[in-house]
Amino acid sequence: MKTYRIFSLFCWICAALPVAGMVGLLGFLAWKAGGSLGVPLFFGDTAPLDAIFKFAPVWDGIWPACVGTLCIVGLAGLTAVPVGILAGVYLSEFAGGWPRRVLSLCVDILAGAPSILMGLFGFALILFLRHTLAPQANMCLLLSGGCMGLLVLPYMINATASTLGALPDELRLIGPSLGLTQWQAIRNILLPSAGRGIMGGVVLSIGRAAEDTAVIMLTGVVANAGLPRGLLDRYEALPFFIYTTAAEYRDPAELGRGFGAALVLLGLTTALFLAAGLLHRAMENRWRNGA
Incomplete structure (x- = not known):
């Protein structure tokens, strides 16, 4: 009984460590940010409505x-999510023998x-x-989004393949x-059942695409580029702004x-995670009501 209590206490402590680390990180950032949080942090001397609706320079x-950052995440998602899901379906449901081994090896190397x-x-x-x-040709938003999508593609493939592979055999029957073809069964039964995984x-891909700096540094991000005017234009991103500020700040206010x-950036990533969760819940409810 004593051993069980010690083990239970150890589990509680291990579970509390990530929460304590997250709270400590947020507190540290809020303390260091000081009085910089506010409308001027986002828009500087430009009127917020002019910056949002009239595309005034900031x-x-x-x-x-x-x-x-939102554009990068969107382009990476458009690239990685459909390709990753389809590749994961092929890896789990259709591939066999050496094609499966070769594809799995390529995904692992890419990951x-x-x-x-x-x-x-x-x-x-x-x-x-x-x-x-x-x-x-030049570095641009489209190139960064495509490279970022390729970077997070293994997350989507592995998540889809492993979730489909873990479904019980009873569900596959x-x-x-019901007389459904294999593709109809995958689309109407297996994929909705594997939606959570x-x-x-998708959530892992969003987090990686929103925070990565190395990819965008070599593919199109610059300082003071302003709002991107198109997919073939240079742009700014929060990870690069944080990197350049930490490396080149001139006074405590700039830091x-x-x-x-x-x-x-943490708040934006959290909002994207919550949006992904709400989307999944809505899709799950729609599938259950339809069923």
Whole structure:
């Protein structure tokens, strides 16, 4: 009994450590940010409504960096989520023998690739295009989003394949018993049942795409670029703003803005996580009501 109590106490302490670490991190950032939190942190001297609706330039705020970060996350999601889900379905339900082993190996290698390597890939791709097909090619938002999508693609593939593979055999028998084809059974039974695990891969992908700096440094992010005017334009992003501020700040107030931007990045990532969770709940309720 005494051993059980000690083990239970140890489990409680281990469970409390991540919560304590998160609370401590948020408190540290809020303390360091000081008085920098507020409307001027986002828009500087520009009127907020002008910056949002009239696209007025913002020179001393992080609003363009917030928009650029959201664009990167959106492009990475558009690239990685559909391809990752379809590849995971193929890996779990269709592949067998050597194709399965080769695809699994490629996914594992891609998952182990460091982010700086993905940035170098994008940089080398632009150099190749400049010397061959597109002499005017340059680093841009589209390139960063594509490279970021490739970076988070293994999360989606592994999450989809592992979740589908863990479904019970009884669930797989429902489709044939109802006269459904394999694809109909996957679309109407297996994928909705695996939705929670797949959404976990989406959440991991969102977090990685929102915080990574190495990829965007080599594929298009710059300081003071303003709002991106298109997919082929340069842009700003919160991770790069935090990096440059920490490396080149000139006074404590500027460093405080960097801490404020870090707090905003955490809040933005949390909001994206919550949005993904709400989307999954809505899809799950719709599937249950339809069933």
